[in-house]
Amino acid sequence: MERISITPRPDYQEKIEQLGFDYHSSYWKEEAYYRLRSDEVEKIETATEQAYKMICEAARVVIEERQEWLERVLKIPPHIYRRIRYSWDQDEPSLYGRFDFTIAPDGTPKILEFNADTPTSLLEASLIQWQWKEDLFSYRDQYNGIHEALVQSWKDMYPPKSNVHFVGSLENSEDSGNLQYLASTAMEAGISTRVMDIADMNLNEGKFYDPSGEQITNCFKLYPWEWMINESEVGCLADIKWIEPIWKAVMSNKAILTVMYELFPNSPYILPAFLSRPQFGMFCKKPIYSREGHNISIVAVQDWKETERISETEGDYGEEGYIYQSYIKPTPYQGHYPIIGSWVIGGEPAGIGIRENTSEITDNMSEFVPHIF
Amino acid sequence: MNKKAYILTAMCMMTLAGCTQKTELPENPKDQEEYRDSNGNQWIYNAMLMRWALMPSIANGLSTTHYYYPQSNSWRNSQGTPVDPPSNIKVNTSKNKGSVFGSTGRTRSTHA
Numbered sequence: 001m002e003r004i005s006i007t008p009r010p011d012y013q014e015k016i017e018q019l020g021f022d023y024h025s026s027y028w029k030e031e032a033y034y035r036l037r038s039d040e041v042e043k044i045e046t047a048t049e050q051a052y053k054m055i056c057e058a059a060r061v062v063i064e065e066r067q068e069w070l071e072r073v074l075k076i077p078p079h080i081y082r083r084i085r086y087s088w089d090q091d092e093p094s095l096y097g098r099f100d101f102t103i104a105p106d107g108t109p110k111i112l113e114f115n116a117d118t119p120t121s122l123l124e125a126s127l128i129q130w131q132w133k134e135d136l137f138s139y140r141d142q143y144n145g146i147h148e149a150l151v152q153s154w155k156d157m158y159p160p161k162s163n164v165h166f167v168g169s170l171e172n173s174e175d176s177g178n179l180q181y182l183a184s185t186a187m188e189a190g191i192s193t194r195v196m197d198i199a200d201m202n203l204n205e206g207k208f209y210d211p212s213g214e215q216i217t218n219c220f221k222l223y224p225w226e227w228m229i230n231e232s233e234v235g236c237l238a239d240i241k242w243i244e245p246i247w248k249a250v251m252s253n254k255a256i257l258t259v260m261y262e263l264f265p266n267s268p269y270i271l272p273a274f275l276s277r278p279q280f281g282m283f284c285k286k287p288i289y290s291r292e293g294h295n296i297s298i299v300a301v302q303d304w305k306e307t308e309r310i311s312e313t314e315g316d317y318g319e320e321g322y323i324y325q326s327y328i329k330p331t332p333y334q335g336h337y338p339i340i341g342s343w344v345i346g347g348e349p350a351g352i353g354i355r356e357n358t359s360e361i362t363d364n365m366s367e368f369v370p371h372i373f
Numbered sequence: 374m375n376k377k378a379y380i381l382t383a384m385c386m387m388t389l390a391g392c393t394q395k396t397e398l399p400e401n402p403k404d405q406e407e408y409r410d411s412n413g414n415q416w417i418y419n420a421m422l423m424r425w426a427l428m429p430s431i432a433n434g435l436s437t438t439h440y441y442y443p444q445s446n447s448w449r450n451s452q453g454t455p456v457d458p459p460s461n462i463k464v465n466t467s468k469n470k471g472s473v474f475g476s477t478g479r480t481r482s483t484h485a
Contacts, residue, residue, distance in 0.1 A: 118483045195421065197442070198475045199444075201474060210423075211423075223474065227478065231474050
């Protein structure tokens with residue numbers, strides 16, 4: 001993989017805004033791109049496929065065999081557990097998720113985390129970087145079948161003319177942009193869509209209604225399950241089909257990485273991860289629930305005593321506890337550290353988006369960088 | 374009252390009405406449904422985006438279309454940027470009694 005500097009298209013801001021990407025600010029500059037080899041793309045695709053199988057098995061073990069673990073580690077109340085179990089047993093469909101990989105010096109993708117519930121950076125990974133490639137490198141390829149996979153997944157999940165509401169925090173322009181993009185993919189699949197703020201869902205006698213009085217039966221939510229469980233357990237038990245389904249609450253936390261390591265200790269893609277502080281080693285210490293790289297630090301541990309090597313990033317996460325994930329020093333490319341966001345759509349690998357930072361921890365100051373191969 | 378005085382009075386009344394009368398938008402609008410409120414403003418509903426477009430006019434003093442989102446009682450301009458409500462527009466809102474989700478999202482980001 002190479003990082004190559006390039007001159008931005010002179011009219012790129014106008015072009016990407018025409019596609020609805022109006023929240024790019026300093027996040028999309030197109031001053032560089034990554035060029036991958038075909039075998040590197042194949043490695044990422046294989047790793048994504050294997051990783052998804054392993055995390056599904058980890059979720060199965062936890063849901064079917066370890067209710068106590070869910071209550072103790074994730075603080076899932078028993079009646080919410082029963083809803084999760086029902087959702088899992090019914091095989092309620094999932095639309096998407098995104099693995100974040102770092103690439104080890106030998107070229108092996110290593111799982112940093114799985115964004116199972118509310119993965120964003122979708123529009124830029126799907127349409128924006130493809131438009132960039134078509135403009136500048138139409139003769140090259142890009143590992144990106146994200147848009148087509150989303151449309152196909154909607155078709156697989158719902159017959160034409162089904163109604164699906166799309167909810168989230170519309171005050172946030174990035175959430176609003178991601179929601180509207182997802183709604184457009186559903187429309188392309190023949191689905192009737194409504195986009196609204198999640199605060200305007202009205203719960204009445206176990207059913208949700210939109211402000212026009214229409215019952216919400218199928219609902220895509222860009223809003224984390226852990227927040228929903230905290231805000232209203234009754235709402236989580238209502239008669240409604242959610243996308244992502246509630247069993248994704250078991251995957252959308254860092255603690256599941258420790259179960260993956262326990263079940264698949266020899267997988268080349270899984271870094272050792274622990275719920276309690278190990279005796280020795282260098283670790284990335286991450287809150288069980290954390291977003292945008294908040295409250296993450298790199299620590300050295302000797303005889304169970306830890307010393308910070310890279311200070312904890314800002315944030316207000318961590319009260320639910322931390323995991324210790326073996327630290328792997330990322331490879332710098334022209335002084336930047338890339339993270340490969342590899343999309344799983346309809347259960348299959350669908351493409352990648354690359355974000356990079358000048359620090360080793362990817363946070364909300366990262367930049368999205370397009371790629372070709 | 375001569376014609377000039379009538380027009381002046383009418384304009385003052387319109388301005389006053391704009392300041393004091395709240396707009397009652399239809400509760401179950403259809404896609405592309407048009408509505409003209411008591412202040413003479415023209416509204417067009419987009420069902421997919423669940424928003425009303427308020428068309429610019431001399432009466433409301435707008436030069437570009439503004440969008441009103443009844444679910445969140447918020448406004449955006451034609452670039453999609455959140456803006457304050459137009460100064461002489463007041464929409465009658467009723468609080469959602471059954472709202473249970475959304476409070477965390479006002480203080481934290483969902484981005485993962």
